[in-house]
Amino acid sequence: MKIGGYSLFPIPGGRFRLDGGAMFGVVPKALWEREHPADEHNRVEIVARSLLVAGEGRLLLVNTGIGQSWAEKERARYAVDPAVRLEDSLAALGYRPEEVTHVLQTHLHFDHAGGAMVERGGRRVPLFPRAEYLVQKRHWQWAQAPSERDRASFRSEDWEGLAGSGQLLLLDGEEEFLPGLHLHLVHGHTPHQQLLRVTDGRSSLLYCSDLVPFLSQVRLPWIMAYDLNPLATLEEKRRLLGRAAAExxxxxxxxxxxxxxxxxxxxxxxxEAVPAAATPAAS
Ligand SMILES: [Zn+2]
Known part of the structure; x- marks a missing residue:
């Protein structure tokens, strides 16, 4: 699809599973499992879907998937599918990693930033060698020393090497950082999560990241147990989804x-979510 001067493409960046109870918080399993069948470990199926924004001389990728650097034990815990690779998904559209100019990380949890870097010759280097990696400064600071409650969501080896690469740009706040590309900050899931909105002034697309992970979570109280501050998430959903409905x-x-x-x-x-069939511009 197109918005203004930008063409937008979904980019598969992984397939994995997480505990259904953690994904749906206070919502009873009897309700969520109608839409999200659980496996024998109570896990539900999840994808990591990046977004490629191409145009105006830029190639911007939002999030880098779950990545390939998984020890066997963790790979089994999260049922990470090794067959889905971000580079292959880009190649299917005819793009090489060297062509990416910007990588916007909404936040640094392992299922969003796992593919930011890659192992080459025994060391980790940025997967996109010419890209500027955009991270919110205060989220970066949080990720250095998360709480006991959320530290399992961060794997510092995924992204700490960006600091010395010369490719990390720390952003400070909410802004239109490039023409037609707006950032909205939300804090309930994790401090200073940044959501990208692509707009031409008439049409907008919001990359919801972990504010609304699944379609079922358009419902306001369907909030993940992972969220550090679920009441903040509730108000953020009310505000942003209310605006999404109005506009x-x-x-x-x-x-x-x-x-x-x-x-x-x-x-x-x-x-409520409008069924996909009513959104022909979606695919
Ligand atoms: Zn997250």
Whole structure:
């Protein structure tokens, strides 16, 4: 699809599984498993779906998937599918890693930044050798010393080498950092998560990252147990999804295995997702 001068492409960056209870917080399993069948370990299927924004002389990638650097024990724990590689997904569209000009990391959890760097000759180097990696400064600081509750979500080897690479650009706050590319900051899931909105002033697409991982989580109380501050997430969803409904934004879902994009509307019982069939511009 196109918005203004940008062409947008979904980029498969991994397939894995996480505990369903952790993914849906206070929502009972009897409700969530209708839409997300659990396996024998109570895990639900998840994808890591990056977004490529091409145009205006730039090639910007939002998030870098779950990556390939997994020891066997962890790979089994999260059922990481080794067959899905970010580089292959880019190559399928005719792009090479050297052509990427910007990598925007919404945040540094392992399923979003796992593919930022790659092993070459015994050391980790940025997978995209010419790209500027964009990270929020205060999220970067948080990731250096997370709490006991969220430290399992960060694997510092995924991204710490960016610091000495000369390719890390730390951003400070919410802004239109390039024409048509706006950042929205949200803090409930993790401090200073940045969401990208691509807009031409009429149409908008919001990369929802972990504010709305699945289509089912358009419902306001469907919030992950991973979130450090679920009441902040609730208000952030109310504000941003309310604006998405009013301005007819397209929402890009990073984690939903079946649905890439949706719109939202105010229904009789609150915000609801508009079925994909009603969004022909989605694919
Ligand atoms: Zn996350």
């Amino acid at each position: 007819d934004w397209l929402l890009f879902l990073e984690h939903d295995p079946l649905v890439q994009t949706c719109r939202v509307r105010q229904g009789a019982r609150g915000l």
